Amino acid sequence: MSECDLMRESMPLLLSESLDPARRELSHQHIEQCAACNREWLAYRETWRMMGDLPEVEVPARVRERFLASIPTVDEVVVPFRKRPAARWLAQAAAVVLLVGGSYWIGHRGAAVRLQPTPATINAVAPYSIAESRVLPARSVSPNIEGRPDIQNVSFNDPNPNDSEIGLSFDITSHVTVTGKPTDKSMVRLMRYVLENEDRMSPNRSRAIDWVRATYSQPGNADPEIAEALGNVLRNDEHQGVRIKAAETLNRMPGAMAFETRAALIQALKSDPNPSVRLKAIEALTSLARSGVTLDPAAVDMLRQKASQDDENLYVRVKAAEALSNIHP
Amino acid sequence: MKPPRRLLAWAVRNLSKMFPSKSTEKREMKHLSDQELMRLVQAGDFSPASEIYDRYSSRIYNFAYRFLRNSEAAEDATQEVFVKMLKHANQFHGDAKLSTWLFSITANWCRDYLRKADNRAKDSEDVLVTLPAPSEFSPDRTLEQRENQLRIQKALTALTPEQREAILLSRYQGLSYAEIAQISGCSEGAVKTRVFRAMETLKKALAGERGGDRCLNAI
Structure with missing residues (x-):
């Protein structure tokens, strides 16, 4: 060329x-x-210059309207379920049968193996706090730093300038899995901690609410601490989607709502800027009344106020009126 | 007094549609970067949808319109691109540019559209019928511009879809060859060749219409 x-x-x-x-x-x-x-x-x-004569065409306004009207709700955005091919299941089942059968055959070819009884020793379980702050002497730490730990907030200090030692402090995150029943106090506290402290911008908070809804709305699992944490999310989270989810979840655990949680619902109904959140708060209060709990006078007053408030969203007014008619038919 | 049952049923049916945008929220959205807006969408909060639409709809629509030469199809493309953006938000990686990702979706949509035989048959009918008349020029200049626009649009139809995609993204959207390669699913070298061949075809078509080198030499 x-x-x-x-x-x-x-x-x-x-x-x-x-x-x-x-x-x-x-x-x-x-x-x-x-x-x-x-x-x-x-x-x-x-x-090139002539091509510049082709002007920008304005997008018709109807396209925007159509798009905004078609925005899917969160529930519609689901990961499609893909059925696993049957052949794969069969192959897995065959592998398990072969493994078990083979092991049995090998184990019965010769004389049975007899194990000498040995005394069992069980070490006492040391209590482990996940929020522990420890001071470790350098000689007890392996010099081979493996696994590329995520070290953050590093600071250097010399607690005693007269000795020859220095100090290096940092936060280190490691992957921890805590397992237990939903009703275990540690599990409840951890869940509450995640709900109330997860970074506001993180999708984890939304996922935590989904998890809480699936787990703690089951009969027997509802816990006042979880309900209170959801109430705090309802009060404080800046994202309407998250607040809606919190109110929806409370709707499913009426038996666990203590005074503080009910107050959060009333507060949301009174002053949440998003009408969908206010609607969900009404639903949760209605669910509470239907469960046999006598609604606080403040809740009934707020429902009355919303039903008759001229500048309130029409749907909220209708829903509040409906709730009142259900509470006092 | 009990509200009418029909009104109640209607209200309950439409609960999910009630996400009115707050002017304060809207103002705050304007200050967020594309990546920050997408992080909200990925967390299930669709309130940034209108802001993202306002940032990119014009570019998406114009690309689709010039590519397909059909305003109705361009409208459908624009709407579907943004709906797909919401539904598949998790496929967007923060290290990429949102514009590149959106143009990838648009280009895919347009290619699918052209693949359908019915669309190919009617795709050249809708030529610039909605172009605004530029008022700041003299009538002669306006007429000349109109003629140029029709010539360019006609010349663009002579390109292959791949060449048209490459030249539209390069000339009108200002994308780099690396970005175009990502959108088109080909190498940068292939983009370079497509743009070069597109320019060759356009140069011949436009110079021929204007009387060839006589005009060009007069510049």
Whole structure:
């Protein structure tokens, strides 16, 4: 390929100013010296300029309206379920049968193995706090730092300048899995901690609420501490989607709502800026009344106020009126 | 007094549609980057949808319109691209540019559209019928511009879809060859060739219409 051919191929890049300065300079030098390339360049430049005459077309307003009307709700956004091929199941089942059968056959070929009884020793379980702050002497830490631990908030200190030792402090995160029944106090506290402290921008908070809804709305699992944590989310979270989820979840655990939680619902009904949150708060209060709990007078007053408030959203007014008619038929 | 049952049923049916945008929220959204808005969407909060739409709908619509030469299809493309953006938000990686991802979805949609034989048959009918008349120029200049627009649109139809996609993204959207390669699913070298060939075809078509080198030499 000649230099002129290469030059022509680079002309669109030259026009879109995508060439690096050195190549741009070389290209312009060549164009100035080569009459054929100069003609080509002028033609390219004119074509490029003419293309600029094609104006931007305005998007019709109806497209925006159609799009905003079609925004899916969170529940509609689901990961499609894919059925696993049957052949894979069969292969797995066959592998298990072979493994078990093979082990049994091997185990029964010779004499039975007899194990000598040995005394069992069980070490006492040391209590382990996940929030523990420990001071470790350097000699007890392996010099081989493996696993690339995530070390954060590093600070250097020298607690005693008179001795020869220095200190290095940091937070280190390791993956911890805590297992237990949903009703275990540690599990409840951990769940509460996640609900109330997870970074506001993190999807974990939303996922935590989904998990709480699936687990703690089961009969026997509802816990006042979880309900209180959801009440705090309802009060404090800045994202309407999260607040809606919190109110929905409370709706499913009426038996666990203590005074503070009920107060959070009343507060949401009174002043949450999003009408969908206010609607969900009404639903949760209705569910509470249906469960046999006598609603606090403040809740009934708030429902009455909302049902008759002229500047309130129509749906909220209707829902509040419906709730009142259900509470006092 | 009990509200009418029909009104109640209607209200309950439409609960999920009641997410009115607050002006304060809207103002705050304007300050967020594309990546921050997408993180909210990925967390299940669709309130940034209108802000993202306002940022990119014009570019998406114009690309689809010039590519398909059909305003109705461009409208459908624009709407579906943003719906897909919400539904598949988790496929967006924060290290990529949102514009590149959106153009990938748009280009896929347009290619699928052109693959359908029915669409290919009617795709050249809707040529710039909605172009605004530029009022700041003299009548002669306006007429010349109109003629140029029709010539360019006609010349663009002479390109292969791959060449058209590459030149539209390069000339009108200002994307780099690396970004175009990502959108088109090909190498940067292939993009370079497509743009070069597209420019060759357009140059010949436009110069021919204007009387060839006579015009060009007069610049």
